[in-house]
Amino acid sequence: MTLLEQVRSNDELAWQQLVHLYGPLVHRWCKRSSLNDDDINDINDIFQETFHAVSRNLAKFSPVKAKGSFRSWLKTIVRTKIADHFRKLNNHAQGQGGTEAQLRIANLSDPFLEEDDDPRQEEDEQALVVQRAMELIKPEFSAQNWAAFEKVAMEGHSATEIAKSLNVNPQTIRQANYRIRRRLRGVLQDLVDEF
Numbered sequence: 001m002t003l004l005e006q007v008r009s010n011d012e013l014a015w016q017q018l019v020h021l022y023g024p025l026v027h028r029w030c031k032r033s034s035l036n037d038d039d040i041n042d043i044n045d046i047f048q049e050t051f052h053a054v055s056r057n058l059a060k061f062s063p064v065k066a067k068g069s070f071r072s073w074l075k076t077i078v079r080t081k082i083a084d085h086f087r088k089l090n091n092h093a094q095g096q097g098g099t100e101a102q103l104r105i106a107n108l109s110d111p112f113l114e115e116d117d118d119p120r121q122e123e124d125e126q127a128l129v130v131q132r133a134m135e136l137i138k139p140e141f142s143a144q145n146w147a148a149f150e151k152v153a154m155e156g157h158s159a160t161e162i163a164k165s166l167n168v169n170p171q172t173i174r175q176a177n178y179r180i181r182r183r184l185r186g187v188l189q190d191l192v193d194e195f
Contacts, residue, residue, distance in 0.1 A: 004070070004190040008058055019051060021132045021191070025071070025125055026050055026078055033082045046081045053077050063190040070191045071125060126192055133187045140183065145176035152177050 003021075006014030030043045054077060061073055138146055144166065151157045152173065159177065163170040 001186075002189040003187045004058075004063070015055075017136055017187070018054075020136055021129050021187075022071075022074055023047070024128060024132065026074070028125075029075060029078045030082065035082070035085075042085060046078070046085055049081045049084075050074070050078050053081065071122075071129070129192055130184075130188065133184055137180070137183050137187060141176070141180055145180065148173045149177050149180045153181065 001009075003014055003017055007018050026047050027043060030046050035043050035046075054074065057077075061070065063070060141149070148159075148162050148166065151162050152159055159173040160170045163173045166173070
């Protein structure tokens, strides 16, 4: 069962893992929208509202490439929550700072518009999610197997090379690499495009 399927079945641990994977992106997107560290309460509110919307609408999400990835879907939710936040500020602008607050809102641009067509930004965000997924599953494997996985999968060494350095059978390295990749795929399937 994929992580997304577990989240849909209201598995609490799966929810924690999803927030672990995507929480940093939600915070990053909030900060790009003219919210900064001084607006931490607003960022936390948007964060909560975003994941609440995900929980309400996850059953409708379908990870089909033609429709978009989970990251794109989540980014749309964040964008909507940020827009709602600034709309609320605009509706209360006179009571919250008058002209200064109105000027701040009027000068906001959509920070996602420039990024939507930037493949480097998408790769960076996807790499962050993969890195977070690796952090999530790393404790499930022995230090030796994880080190071998990093050398084979990330540094491009051959299983034979690593087996020789560890004085084990190359098949042992291949099996460890396969188990870790399968587990990583299970976490990221339906969430990241390549998996």
